[in-house]
Amino acid sequence: xxxxxxxxxxxxxxxxxxxxxxxxxxxxxxxxxxxxxxxxxxxxxxxxxxxxxxxxxxxxxxxxxxxxxxxxxxxxxxxxxxxxxxxxxxxxxxxxxxxxxxxxxxxxxxxxxxxxxxxxxxxxxxxxxxxxxxxxxxxxxxxxxxxxxxxxxxxxxxxxxxxxxxxxxxxxxxxxxxxxxxxxxxxxxxxxxxxxxxxxxxxxxxxxxxxxxxxxxxxxxxxxxxxxxxxxxxxxxxxxxxxxxxxxxxxxxxxxxxxxxxxxxxxxxxxxxxxxxxxxxxxxxxxxxxxxxxxxxxxxxxxxxxxxxxxxxxxxxxxxxxxxxxxxxxxxxxxxxxxx
Amino acid sequence: xxxxxxxxxxxxxxxxxxxxxxxxxxxxxxxxxxxxxxxxxxxxxxxxxxxxxxxxxxxxxxxxxxxxxxxxxxxxxxxxxxxxxxxxxxxxxxxxxxxxxxxxxxxxxxxxxxxxxxxxxxxxxxxxxxxxxxxxxxxxxxxxxxxxxxxxxxxxxxxxxxxxxxxxxxxxxxxxxxxxxxxxxxxxxxxxxxxxxxxxxxxxxxxxxxxxxxxxxxxxxxxxxxxxxxxxxxxxxxxxxxxxxxxxxxxxxxxxxxxxxxxxxxxxxxxxxxxxxxxxxxxxxxxxxxxxxxxxxxxxxxxxxxxxxxxxxxxxxxxxxxxxxxxxxxxxxxxxxxxx
Numbered sequence: 001x002x003x004x005x006x007x008x009x010x011x012x013x014x015x016x017x018x019x020x021x022x023x024x025x026x027x028x029x030x031x032x033x034x035x036x037x038x039x040x041x042x043x044x045x046x047x048x049x050x051x052x053x054x055x056x057x058x059x060x061x062x063x064x065x066x067x068x069x070x071x072x073x074x075x076x077x078x079x080x081x082x083x084x085x086x087x088x089x090x091x092x093x094x095x096x097x098x099x100x101x102x103x104x105x106x107x108x109x110x111x112x113x114x115x116x117x118x119x120x121x122x123x124x125x126x127x128x129x130x131x132x133x134x135x136x137x138x139x140x141x142x143x144x145x146x147x148x149x150x151x152x153x154x155x156x157x158x159x160x161x162x163x164x165x166x167x168x169x170x171x172x173x174x175x176x177x178x179x180x181x182x183x184x185x186x187x188x189x190x191x192x193x194x195x196x197x198x199x200x201x202x203x204x205x206x207x208x209x210x211x212x213x214x215x216x217x218x219x220x221x222x223x224x225x226x227x228x229x230x231x232x233x234x235x236x237x238x239x240x241x242x243x244x245x246x247x248x249x250x251x252x253x254x255x256x257x258x259x260x261x262x263x264x265x266x267x268x269x270x271x272x273x274x275x276x277x278x279x280x281x282x283x284x285x286x287x288x289x290x291x292x293x294x295x296x297x298x299x300x301x302x303x304x305x306x307x308x309x310x311x312x313x314x315x316x317x318x319x320x321x322x323x324x325x326x327x328x329x330x331x332x333x334x335x336x337x338x339x340x
Numbered sequence: 341x342x343x344x345x346x347x348x349x350x351x352x353x354x355x356x357x358x359x360x361x362x363x364x365x366x367x368x369x370x371x372x373x374x375x376x377x378x379x380x381x382x383x384x385x386x387x388x389x390x391x392x393x394x395x396x397x398x399x400x401x402x403x404x405x406x407x408x409x410x411x412x413x414x415x416x417x418x419x420x421x422x423x424x425x426x427x428x429x430x431x432x433x434x435x436x437x438x439x440x441x442x443x444x445x446x447x448x449x450x451x452x453x454x455x456x457x458x459x460x461x462x463x464x465x466x467x468x469x470x471x472x473x474x475x476x477x478x479x480x481x482x483x484x485x486x487x488x489x490x491x492x493x494x495x496x497x498x499x500x501x502x503x504x505x506x507x508x509x510x511x512x513x514x515x516x517x518x519x520x521x522x523x524x525x526x527x528x529x530x531x532x533x534x535x536x537x538x539x540x541x542x543x544x545x546x547x548x549x550x551x552x553x554x555x556x557x558x559x560x561x562x563x564x565x566x567x568x569x570x571x572x573x574x575x576x577x578x579x580x581x582x583x584x585x586x587x588x589x590x591x592x593x594x595x596x597x598x599x600x601x602x603x604x605x606x607x608x609x610x611x612x613x614x615x616x617x618x619x620x621x622x623x624x625x626x627x628x629x630x631x632x633x634x635x636x637x638x639x640x641x642x643x644x645x646x647x648x649x650x651x652x653x654x655x656x657x658x659x660x661x662x663x664x665x666x667x668x669x670x671x672x673x674x675x676x677x678x679x680x
Contacts, residue, residue, distance in 0.1 A: 137590070138590075139590050139593055139594065150527050153527070153534065153535055154535065185579060187490050187493070187574075187575060187578040187579070187582075194493065194575065195493055195494065195575065218582045218586075219578075219579045219580070219581070219582030219583035219584075219585070219586055220582040220583070220585045220586040220589070221586060222583065222586055223586050223587060223589075223590040224586075224590075232579075234527075235527060235534065235535065235576065236575065236576050236579045238527040238559075239525060239527070239559045239572075239576045239579055239580050239583075240559070240579050240580070240583045241559070242527075242558045242559030242560040243559035243560070243562065243579075243580045243583045243584050243587075244559075244583050244584075244586075244587045245559070245560045246558075246559055246560040246561060246562055246563050246564075246584075247563060247583075247584045247587045247588055248587055248591065249560070249563075250477070250478075250479050250563040250564075251588065251591050251625055253479055254479065254621060254624050254625060255595075255621060258617040258618075258620055258621045258624075259612070259617060261617065261620075262615050262616070262617070264611060264614060264615035265611075265612055265615040265616075265617040267611055267615075268608045268609065268610070268611030268612035268613075268614075268615055268617065269608065269612065269617075270608070271604060271605075271607055271608030271611060272599070272605055272608035272609065272612070273608075274604060274608075275602050275604035275605040275607075275608060276602070276605075277598040277599060277601065277602070277605040277608065277609075278598075280598055280601075281594060281595060281598040284594050284598075285591055285594060
């Protein structure tokens with residue numbers, strides 16, 4: 001398979017994406033290739049700089065596709081997708097659509113990725129709305145999927161059901177979870193909680209035979225590992241995701257401050273570091289260890305890499321893209337949901 | 341002043357509430373008294389057991405008001421407030437209404453506190469809907485107020501404006517913050533983000549002269565201390581609050597696990613503990629250090645103590661109740677908002 005990698009649009013573009021691709025090759029199947037999309041001269045020059053070799057001397061599994069423009073976070077998504085034809089992200093979508101790649105990864109403007117996924121790649125027939133899906137940590141280390149995280153601020157009943165079904169297929173086919181439990185994000189666990197739409201969604205999800213419905217779940221219990229999928233409207237999903245990120249970052253900062261404030265603390269922290277506890281803790285807390293955010297419900301596998309992604313994150317997302325393709329998620333969605 | 345304290349309905353009732361009251365007296369003004377509401381015999385017996393003295397021998401600033409029933413978390417709020425006339429929470433609301441107390445604290449059923457506050461104590465004339473307001477940690481230790489956290493799942497424009505105004509008064513009068521910045525919780529910082537209602541709310545908040553509007557704020561940045569008030573609808577507020585609690589608890593558990601997994605880690609953790617870093621960190625992360633959740637927009641100060649509250653939390657909330665009364669928040673809301 002061939003994975004299309006947008007080297008632009010991230011905070012650490014293109015350096016960390018080039019490094020991630022070259023260093024990530026070993027973790028992928030031998031037949032998997034990568035297309036780096038970005039300014040050809042810059043990419044070549046950077047490779048020379050980082051590895052003191054030309055790309056051809058390093059590997060024949062990576063090629064470069066030139067793109068002279070970039071979609072930034074300041075661009076208006078619809079306009080950028082329509083007008084910036086030479087932007088790396090647009091070229092990525094075009095290649096994906098034309099079948100020159102099996103999966104597309106970008107760390108750029110999330111709104112533009114959603115618009116491009118919808119308009120250029122297209123939603124799967126029968127899927128009312130695609131969803132942006134984040135993978136978040138749980139205490140047991142297996143993680144869970146939260147969707148929708150911002151693609152749809154207003155949802156209909158069918159969206160909740162299809163979100164649950166699509167996520168179930170992903171968790172089964174890609175993460176090999178059996179019969180993953182699905183929770184409906186709500187302000188209480190009782191069936192009669194929340195808005196009218198959520199009460200109906202609770203009923204509709206309970207009636208589905210192809211999902212394992214757990215019931216309503218509060219934000220507080222999402223990280224316990226009792227459910228592997230949490231479905232919600234894009235607005236509340238985005239709030240939950242960003243709040244989790246925010247409190248995670250805040251607690252990390254506080255931890256760092258406290259570990260370096262006094263000499264005695266520094267000694268304790270040094271011993272903890274030597275024991276490996278700090279590294280393990282960081283790994284467990286770090287949601288980028290779980291991969292990027294997926295766009296489910298479109299015709300091809302598309303992954304949004306974290307905007308602040310570094311080479312190590314790019315490596316994880318490349319592996320995730322390979323698994324996404326191998327899991328035949330798009331085909332399964334077409335067969336099991338869209339054809340109904 | 342007299343503070344009414346419901347000793348029932350919490351996870352650690354009545355023990356921790358009795359202890360919190362007796363041990364919290366020193367932190368309050370000498371003229372402040374407390375009424376403990378609960379089973380008189382049990383309270384007397386517990387005091388004897390804990391302090392080997394009768395209440396009269398300990399202090400004359402605490403009295404007991406007998407209540408033979410309890411509202412539990414399994415009770416349906418409206419029914420419990422209507423029918424369980426002898427429940428400690430209902431007696432608390434009655435005493436507050438009758439002027440036999442200046443403020444009421446309960447750790448019981450949140451829904452029942454909202455219903456009781458509305459039906460028994462009553463909303464301030466001119467305030468469309470009261471809000472449940474949580475105080476959450478920021479990196480600088482000053483905290484911020486998130487409202488509404490679940491009292492109103494569907495809001496109108498006026499609610500956003502009044503939430504911002506009421507919270508501003510509280511932060512100024514009680515926490516002595518000058519001109520606290522108000523953010524509108526949204527999925528992006530740009531004005532045109534979010535639902536139609538949120539776009540209108542953004543415009544309406546910008547036009548208010550009595551608040552310091554910061555603009556939209558994402559969940560990710562709430563904890564940075566750039567804003568002191570975050571307004572939102574009750575549904576998303578509840579999701580944000582519970583998600584923050586959930587991720588906080590999860591990270592604490594992970595930290596604890598990593599600090600005790602290996603011998604070397606235990607040694608490092610022991611040194612960190614001795615340095616005071618662990619205690620300080622716990623304190624900074626612990627939202628109960630910031631007090632309980634407030635009900636703003638009703639005729640009297642009402643505070644919801646955390647359900648899992650212990651004596652140390654009760655002490656903090658008692659002080660908070662005293663500050664709430666001294667800050668004349670209800671009067672200021674009447675004068676500055678409701679009379680407009």
